[in-house]
Amino acid sequence: MADYFSQTVIQPDVPVAAMTVLERRILGEIFEHEDMGDDVYFFASAGPNDFLFLSVDEAKTLLAESKGVQSCTAELVERELGECEAGTTELEIDVSMFGYEAILQDIVRRSETLDHLQVMMAWTCSKMRPDGFGGMANFITADDIDTMSTTGFLEEALGRLQGEHPPR
Structure with a gap:
């Protein structure tokens, strides 16, 4: 059995002052992190976590502390709280469809x-499988999230080559 990895780094380090306490907590569940003084270095040794757990009480406290700040993270957690049944003590949050990129973009804004912010990801595999290698980069600004994978780059390069030298 092959193990697939998505090692990830975010650069530059993210200023603590730019994040709400809720964003910092959620990003700290998605990524590993190291405090670097007034900044936080986010990374993932094996890959970002798509599924996280947060107690209902902590979620409510973090939302209250982040009140008044425009944040898609707060909107997600508010929606999850609104959908949970009475007596629920823990939220199960699937961020795979939401994406950490939106959280990072709010922070940049x-x-x-x-x-x-730059997100660089290396896709590797414990066996030499053709589908187990590559990578991706995201360039996140206040207005845009630009993404390119190594596969996308190679397809573009091949398209340019074929445009210059049609197949025989």
């Missing part, structure tokens, strides 16, 4: 020091 509000930051006084960041004009972008």
Whole structure:
């Protein structure tokens, strides 16, 4: 059996002052992290976590502390709280469809020091499988999230080559 990895780094480090406490908590569940003084370095040794758990009480507290700040993270957690049944003590949040990129973009929008964030991901596999290698990069600004995978790059390069030298 092959193990697939999506090692990820986010650069530059994210200023604590640019994040709400809720965003920092959620990003800390999606990624591993190291405090770097006034900043946080987010990374993933095996891959970002798509599924996280947060107690209902903690979610409510973090929402209250983040009140008044425009944040898609707060909207997601509010929606999850609104959908949970009475007596539920823990939220199960699937961020795979939501995406950490939107959280990072909110942070860039509000930051006084960041004009972008870069997410670099290396796709590797424990066996030499053709589908187990590659990578991706995201360039996140306040207005855009630009993404390119190594497969996309190679397809573009092949298209340029074939345009210059048609197949025989």
